[in-house]
Amino acid sequence: MQASTPWRIRHLGLALALALSLAPALAQQTSSPFNAPxxxxxxxxxxxxxxxxxxxxxxxxxxxxxxxxxxxxxxxxxxxxxxxxxxxxxxxxxxxxxxxxxxxxxxxxxxxxxxxxxxxxxxxxxxxxxxxxxSPLAIVASKKSGITTYKQLVDALKAQPGKLNYGSDGVASLTHLGGEMLNQAAGTQSLHIPYKGTAEFSQALLAGDIQFAVSGIVAAVNLSKQDRINVLAIAGPKRSDQLPNVPTTAELGVPGVDLxxxxxxxxxxxxxxxxxxxxxxxxxxxxxxxxxxxxxxxxxxxxxxxxxxxxxxxxxxxxxxxxxxxxxxxxxxxxx
CATH class of the missing domain: 3.40.190.150 (Bordetella uptake gene, domain 1)
Structure with a gap:
């Protein structure tokens, strides 16, 4: 016996509703360009x-x-x-x-x-x-330098052209070029001393062999929490969540120093x-x-x-x- 028209219409409607509900998921699966690890x-x-x-x-x-x-x-x-x-x-x-x-x-x-x-x-x-x-770099100073702010660093650099030392973890490293960028922005000169890695130049900073440096944020945070260095500025567009009291170079009015x-x-x-x-x-x-x-x-x-x-x-x-x-x-x- 042939099914009545209303019954067929009712089931056709259910099938259509099911197909529509599955369509987004099926489309997502078929449209994804990833089909292997x-x-x-x-x-x-x-x-x-x-x-x-x-x-x-x-x-x-x-x-x-x-x-x-x-x-x-x-x-x-x-x-x-x-x-x-x-x-x-x-x-x-x-x-x-x-x-x-x-x-x-x-x-x-x-x-x-x-x-x-x-x-x-x-x-x-x-x-x-x-x-x-x-990850922004930080501008830091040795405790032995007596420099506690970015302005003091720039003033010291201008008062003693080419006399202050800054360290890096190697020639042409980002920490080296960061120091060069800082000098260019401030119109100052300083002597670059390259070291073999972050640990070595951090020790030089603690010993006072170098007066300042541009450091990776992790090293700066760790040494700052131990009160062994002064963090002068964050060379990035926003303050570090781990050093919320340290201003950015932008806040200090230093143009172009984004590291x-x-x-x-x-x-x-x-x-x-x-x-x-x-x-x-x-x-x-x-x-x-x-x-x-x-x-x-x-x-x-x-x-x-x-x-x-x-x-x-x-x-x-x-x-x-x-x-x-x-x-x-x-x-x-x-x-x-």
Whole structure:
């Protein structure tokens, strides 16, 4: 016996309602460009703050894209081995690289002045995806110097041109170039003394062998809490959550002294834009996760810097111009 028309209409309506309710989920599944695990290549060894940042974000990104994100550590040579590995992979959605201001901008600017170009072009071979976060540098002074404010530092530099020493963790490092930027902004001169790493120049600061330095925020926070150094300013756009009473260079009216080191994701050139955009959106979502915010703040990394691929590309171009100008004006003598 054939079913009545009202019965068929009723069940057709139920089927249509079910299909409509499932449509968004089905569309999300079919529209996602990720259909395999994603390899996240990190140019630093396991255990450090960069590795921690990558792993923290990888977990949240994996949940958003519905695929595992596998960390691969490929340390050494300012990220070159890691980038080479990325460039050997297919230009699809399933490989990305963790870059920093130092590896992707500063080292390339330095190589230009050394006439030793890197084996890849940071602007052409990689596609900027999004910034994960940033870590501002701090301007610090030795307790033995008697300098307690940024103004006192500038006054001392102007009163004794070329007489005060500042330390860094190596020639052409971000801490070295940060000191040069500070001198250029203030119109002062000081003597740069390079050391072999942060620990060594921190000891020199404590001993009074150097009067000031531009330091990573983690070291500055640790030594400040022990009351062993004076933190004069945060060289970034906002105050540090861990040093809330220390003013920024912007607040002090110092133009152009922004020494925020960013951490970001790149994909290889030729990767479909749908992949780049989807990963960028996943990073933005991860950076807003309370657990990510808490874990990153604990190691001195500020969030809220995530941006679109287009915004990040413009930011990088600005960084290249800025650091090229700093190095050029500093007249650094590089080893041949």
């Amino acid at each position: 994603v390899r996240f290549i990190v140019p630093y060894p396991p255990g450090g703050p960069t590795d921690l940042t990558a792993r923290t974000f990888a977990d949240k990104i994996a949940r958003t894209i519905g695929q595992p994100v596998v960390i691969e550590n490929k340390p050494g040579a300012q990220g070159v081995p890691a980038v080479r590995q990325l460039l050997q992979m297919p230009a699809d959605c399933h490989a990305m690289y963790f870059g920093t201001l130092s590896t992707q901008v500063v080292s390339h600017v330095i190589n230009e002045f050394r006439k030793q170009p890197a084996p890849y072009d940071a602007r052409k071979d990689l596609v900027p995806v999004s910034v994960l976060g940033g 925020t080191s960013w951490f970001a994701v790149f994909m290889r050139e030729g990767t479909p834009k749908a992949c780049v955009d989807a990963m960028s959106q996943a990073i933005v979502k991860a950076s807003q996760d309370p657990d990510v915010v808490q874990r990153m703040t604990a190691v001195g990394i500020e969030l809220g810097m995530s941006n679109t691929p287009e915004q990040f590309a413009r930011q990088m171009e600005g960084d290249f111009r800025k650091w090229h100008k700093v190095v050029e004006q500093a007249g650094i003598q590089f080893e041949k």
